[in-house]
Amino acid sequence: MARDAHDDQEQRALRAIEAITAGADIGDEAFRLANEFTDRHTSRLGAWVKRRRRR
Numbered sequence: 001m002a003r004d005a006h007d008d009q010e011q012r013a014l015r016a017i018e019a020i021t022a023g024a025d026i027g028d029e030a031f032r033l034a035n036e037f038t039d040r041h042t043s044r045l046g047a048w049v050k051r052r053r054r055r
Helices: 002-021 026-054
Strands: none
Touching: 002 026
């Protein structure tokens, strides 16, 4: 599963690079990637906290 998440993240980064190369706004693409990263990690942290509280 961790490998799939890494592959997905890599694919998103490659799409962002392609978009930037095609003329997209670099700031907007970076912002989107950062938000996705933050959302994923916030979700993981929230799940971890819930598991810890159940013990």
